[in-house]
Amino acid sequence: MNDPILLAHSLTKTYGTTRALAGVDVAVQRGESLAIMGASGSGKTTLLHVLAGIVAPDTGSVMFTPASGIRLDVATMSETQRSRLRRERFGFVFQQGLLIPELTAIENVALALMINGTRRAEATAQAAAWLHSLGLAGMEDRRIGELSGGQAQRVAIARAQVTGAELIFADEPTGALDSQTSTEVMDALLWSTTSQGRTLVVVTHDQQVAARCSRVLRMRDGVIVPTEVAA
Structure with a gap:
């Protein structure tokens, strides 16, 4: 716990x-589940995007230390370098999933591997294994709709997981779901991340989702505020 997987400053x-x-x-x-909460416009999604290398900060640093121990400053990378980092080291789950509707479930998952150079047969096998582990056996050939x-x-x-990503970012992953389905999705998300030794950063407005994470940060007006102030 003394060696953060991500360390952002200023x-x-x-x-x-x-x-x-x-x-x-x-x-x-490393290995924690961190929830970031705050009202609309508080900066929580911007913070996630900067930590994940989706956008670069105006100033400051974001140091990512993978299991290999080779520390990288995400904030100073070029867009090409950040794109490669997101593709190979990070995983993403968004509110609407951003899945490709023309592809089947297994094709959507396998594509993440194939983009990184994995052969189709191997990518498909790994995708099938992940879908099975998440309770989707028999649904591999269904389209997203x-x-x-x-x-x-x-x-x-x-x-998000099939590439072996060490760090998963989730932006309102349960925001469009009813309470029961939200619980099931969080079960799957936590099982596939922190239960496997991976790290999860999730932006959410849902107190129940946040309560299931190991730590909660609250934001207001672009800064992190103490819990007693945010409450």
Whole structure:
């Protein structure tokens, strides 16, 4: 726990006249599940995007230390380097999944491997194994529109995990789901991440989702605020 997988310092990000991040420091411990909460416009999604290398901060650093121990500063990478990092080292689950509707469940998951150079047969086998482990056996050949919302999110979780990503980012992964399905999706997300020694960072507005994570950060006006202030 003394060696964070992500260590961000003095992050700032401005969009026009809006300061989305105003000097944020955060450490994400290896193997933890971290929930980031806050009202709309608080900066929580911007923080996730900066930590994940989706966007670069205006100032500050984001140090990623993979299991190999070779520390990387995500904030200073080029867009090409960040894209490769996201593709090979990070996994993502978004509210709507962002799955390709023309592809089947197994094709959506296998594609994440094939983009990185894995042969189709091997990628398909690994995709099938992940879908089976997440309770989707027999649904491999269904297109996304033929799945329920919860099933589609489990496909997205499988896609995020199939590459062996050490760090999973989830942005409102249960936001479009009812309470029962939300619980099932969080079960799948936590089982496939922290239960396997991986790390999860999740942005959520749902108190029940946050309560299931090992730690919660609350944001307001682009900064992290103490729990007693945020409450």
